[in-house]
Amino acid sequence: MKKNIKITLKFVLIFLISYGGNVSASSTSGIVDSTYKHAWSENVGWLNFGTSEGNIVVNDSGLTGYFWGENIGWVSLNCSNDNSCSSVDYAVENDGYGNLSGYAWSENTGWINFSPDYGGVTIDASGDFSGYAYSESTGWIVFNCATTNSCGSVDYKVKTDWRPISSRPQCNNSLDDDNDGSVDYPNDQGCGSLDDNDETNPVFGGGIISGLIPNPNNFVEEIVPNVPKILEEVFEDFQDITRDVAKKITEGIKKTPVISTIWGFFNPDKSDDRDNIPVDKLVSKDTPLSMRGQWDLMSSFALEKFVLAPLPKEIRVLAQKFPEFGKTLEEVGVRKLTDIEKLREAKLILPSLAETKGLPVGELTLEEKRKIPTEIVFAKTSGHMIDFDIVLSLNDKNRLEQKITTISGKSLQLSLKPENPVKSIRGFVVLKPQNHISVSDDESGIISKLSFPIQELMASVVFSEPVFAREQKETVEIENKLVLLEFEYTDPDSDGIYTAEIQMPVVEGEYEIITVLDFYDEELGRKEIRLIAVVDPEGYVYEKFGKKEIRIPDVVVSIYRLDSNTNEYVLWPAKEYQQQNPQTTDVTGKYSFLVPEGMYYLKAEAKKYSVYESEPFQVESGRGVHMNIEIKSKYSWLKIFDWKIVLLLFVVILLSYNFYRDKIRENLLNQKIK
C-alpha cells in the first residue's frame, strides 16, 4: 500500500514538475543582465552590453548581437549579425567554459580583440565577465570593476545568465557525460530536467527518481535506507508543487472578470503599469531630437525680446532730438527697456535752447511760434511771465509723464499748438490719486528727484514730434473721475496756438489737466494730452510753543532777489509778475511766491518778534517759494518765568530775608550780652 502511495506520489510529482515547466534554457543561451551591463574604457567611456536593440546572446559557442558606446556607436560581436560572414568572418567566440576569444567589429574604432596579450575576457560560474579586451582606438576595455579593484568607487561589470559548461548540471552541459550517445535533457533518458546533475540512465528511466536514488542499479540495497529521505524530499517537492498549483488557481480566478473586479476592489494594485516596465526599455537608444544638442532650447528670441527691448518711444525720440541727451543715456548705460530703472534715480537735465524767456506767447515772433512743438501743453503763470518746468518723469508703467509743480490757488496759463486743424480743444482738471508722487521738494523748493525738465517753451522745440499726444481710442476716462474744472482753449489771434487760463485748486495734491483735441479730420478723431499738476501747499510763518506750532498773523514776508548787475539783493518786483511783495500773512500765517529762477532770500518781520532772514537759496524756473518760517519773539527769554518760577523765587527771597533778619537778631543779642 505504502509502495503504491509512494509510486503514485512520484508520478504525480513527475507530472506536476512537467506541467510546472520550471525549465530554463538561460544557462546555455543567456542574455546580459539588465543591471550589470557596462564595461569601461578610459578612451571611450562606458560601453553598454545590455541594450534591447543590441540583443546580445551568449551561448557555448560565442556571442552575437551588438554593444553600444556613446563615443564609438554600435559594435558587432558576430558577423552573423548582419549576414556578412561570407565577406569577413569574425566573431567573439566562447570555448564553452567562459573563455572568450576572437574579435568584435566597430565601424568607428575597428577591431576589438577579446583575447589580447596580457588580457582576455572570461565568464565565471556566476556569469560575471572579467578581464580586458583591447583595440588600438578604445585601448583596454575593462569588463569588471573587480579586475581593477575599483568596485569601491564605481560598481560595474557585465553579467549574463549563461553559465560555463563546467558549472552546469550534467543534463545541461552539452556533454555526453554517461557516454550513452545522448546529450542532456530531454534527449538523455537519465535526465529528469535541465537541473539534473546525472545523465546516468536509471532503472526507472531516470528523471527525478535518479536524483533521489544514488545508484539505481543497486536499487534494493540503496533505496531502503533512503526511504525517509525520499519521502521527505517527495513531500517537500509536493508542497512546492501544491503552492504553485494554488498560485495558478488564484491567478486563474483573478482573471475571471467579475472576480477580478471584486479582487481589484479589495486589493487595489498600487503599482503603476509603467513600474512594470524597466525604465531602460522606455528610454530610446536613439537620442531624441530634442536632446541632440542641435537646438537652442531656450528661445533666444524671447529672451532678447525681454532683455534687449528698446527704450520707450518717448525716450528714443528724446534721445534722437537731443544728441547730448542720447549720449548721456549711452554713458550711463541706458540702452534698453530693462535699463530704464536707472532713469528713476538719474538727474538728467536737457541742455537749454532758450532764446526767449518769460515772454507771453502772443509776443513771440512768427518764427518762434513756428518752432513751437505741436501737441504739447506748456504751462506759464504770473501773466505768462514765468515758465513752468515741465518735468518728465517715469510712472509705474514706465511711461513718461509731463508734470509741473505749482502753488495752490495760483493761476495757470496753458498753451497748445495742435498738429492739425481742430474743431475745439477742451480741458479738464481732475483729481489724480496720489499713489506715486515722484516729485518731492526740499526746503529750498528744489526738486530732488528730477528727470527731464524742459527749460521753457522755446527750449521745447526738440519735442516737435507729438510723442505725448496719444490717440484716444476709447472714451476719455474723465467721466469716471471727479472733474474739478472744465475749460476751453481758444485762439483769439488765429496764430494756431490755443491758450487757456485756469485757477489751480486751493487744496494741495496731485491733479491732472486733461486736454482733449477734437480734429476736423474724422480719421484723426480725438486726442488727449495729460499734464499732471502737483499743487504744493503754501508756506506759513509760525512760532514754536513747546512741541506745537502757532501760526502768526500780520507778519510781513518779503523776498529779495540777487541782482546780477550790482551783486546785491533787492526786493523782488512782484508786480511785474502779478503778485505782491511783501505779503502780509493772515490768521493762517500763509504766504507764497512764484518767482523766476535766481538767487533769493526771505525776510519776515512782525511786531514783538525778531526779524527773520533766511539763508540765500537757488530757485529754478517756475518754482514756488513756500518754505515754512519760524520766527521768535523779541522777549522770548521772559517765557522762562512762568508762575511756578516766580513763586519759587518769591519763596527763596522770603527765606533769604528771614535768614538775614536772624543774623541781625543774633548780632544784637551778642552785643547785649557783652
Place this chain on the structure above:
Amino acid sequence: MSSSSKSYIQIILVIILLAGNVFFGGKYFLSQKEFNQEKVVLEKEKLNEDILDFTKLFIEKVLKTETEVDFETRLMLENAVRNLDDEDILKQWQEFVASQNEDEAQERVKDLLSILINKINIESIN
C-alpha cells in the same frame, strides 16, 4: 478584608484601567493624527525636493549642455522624472522628448519648466 471591600477595590481597579485605556487610546489617536499630518507635510517636502532635483538635473544636463545628451544621462533623467510620480510632469516631459522641431522643443521646455515650478508646493515650505 471583607468580600465587599475586595469587590470595591476590583471595581476601582477596573475603572482606573478603563480610564487608562481611554486616556492612552486618546493619546494614541491624537498622536496618530499628528503623525499623519506630519507625514503629509514630509511627503510634500520630499516631492518638492524631488522636483527641484529633477529641475536642476534638467537645466544642468539638458538646457546648459551644448552636446548630445548621452544615454546614461537620459536614463537618469527618465528615472528622476518617473520618481516624481506625477502624471502632468511626466506627460510634459514626454512631450518635450518627442519634440520634432526646435520651435516645438522651445515651447515645451517652457511648459515643462512652468509645470515644474507650479508643482512646487509653497505652503509646505512655509
